[in-house]
Amino acid sequence: MKTFLNLVICEHCDSVYRRGVPAPGEVAHCAQCAAVLYRASRLDVEQWLALTAAAVVAFMIANICPVVRISLQGQHNEAALWQSVAALAHGAAAPIAVPMALCVILVPLMQIVLLVWVLPFARVGRRAPGFAPAMRILVALRPWSMVEVGLLGILVATIKLSSFVEVAPGAGIWATAALTVLLIVIAKRDVQGLWALTERAAPGPMAPA
C-alpha cells in the first residue's frame, strides 16, 4: 500500500493538503472547516520528557496526599482522590465508581506511563518496542483524561462544604493543579508528531514520499 508522508488529511472534513513546515508558534487550519490541521511543537522531545518526569512526581503526590481536610466540632477528616472514588463505590450508585476511577486516576496514569516508555526512545530518534500500540492507546485515551475536571470538582466541593465545616486545602490539591497543567502540555498535545520524529530510523516497508 502506498503512503504519502507529504500529505495531511483534515480529520474533521477529509480535505487533503500538502504538509508544510510550520514556523514556531504557527498553527495550520483547514481552509474548508477551519479545524486545526497541525501546529508547530513548542517543545522538543527533551523538554517533553522532562515535563513527563515532573508529571510522574505530581501524579504520585496528587494521589497519595489528601486533597482537602475538613473539621467539624473538633473532629477531623481528610480525603485523597482515590478515597473519593472509593466513597462512590458504596451504595446504590456504586457502578459509577469504575468510570470515575478511570477518568481521574487510571487514564492519566496510563498516559504518563506510555509517554515515559516512548519518549526516551524518541529522544534518540528511535521507536520503542510496542511503539505503534502505545501510540494508538495514547490517541484513544485522550478524550477520557479528566484531571482538570477533578480539580474543578475539588474546588466546588470545598466551597460547598465551607458553609458548615472548616475546610483546609491539602498538599494533594496543589499537586492536582500542577498535574492538570502538565497533562495538558504532555498528553493533550499532538502526540502524532512522534511518528514523524522517529520516521528515519524506522525499518520497514515504508514507501518514500
Added chain:
Amino acid sequence: MSLPPRARQLGVVGCHACGLVCEDKLDETGHADCPRCGAALHRRRPDSLARAGAFLLAGMIFYIPANMLPVMYTSLLGSGSDNTILRGVVEFWKAGSYGIALVIFTASVAVPCTKFLVLGLLLATCRRRSRWARRERARLYRLVEFVGYWSMLDVLVVAIVAALVKFQALSDIEPRLGILFFGMVVILTMLSALSFDPRLIWDGDDTNR
C-alpha cells in the same frame, strides 16, 4: 478561493489513529490496516449515524432519572434530606453563592442540554445530507467535543463530598442513585460525539455515495 480536494476524490484515506495518508484500496480488499500503526483504516467512522443516534437517545432517556432522583443524601445533626442536582443549584443561588450556582448549573444542565440539541441537530442534518451552514455545524461539533466531559464535575463533587463528610452521628453524606444516571448521561453523550463522524457534514455534495 478554490477549496482543497477531498480524500475520496484523490483515492486516499487518512489513518484515524496516527494521521498517515494511505492509498485507498478498501474497495478491493474490504479491510485494510494502517501500514504504520496497524489501526484499521476507515473512510468514515463505521455506522456513524446509527451509533451516535443510539448513544444520544440512551443519554437523553437517562437524563430524566438523573434529574428526578436524588444524587446525594445529606444528614446533618440527625436531620436528613435527599438532594437532586437542581435543588442543589437553587440552594446555592438562594444562599447568595451565585458564582458556584452558575458553575454547577452550567456543568449539569446547560452543557448536557446543549449536547443533546447540537448532536440531535447534527444527526438530523447529516441524515438529510443538508448543505446548510456547514462551517458553523463543524464548529458546533468541535464545541461539543471540547465541553462535553466537563459535565463529569457533578459526579466528582458528590464523590469528594461523600468521602470527606463522615462524622457518624454528627453529619454524613452518601451518594444516591441519581448520580449513577447522571454519570451515564455524560459517558453516553461522549460516546455519541465520538461515534459521530464530522466528515459527514461535508458529504452532502458527493453523489456517488
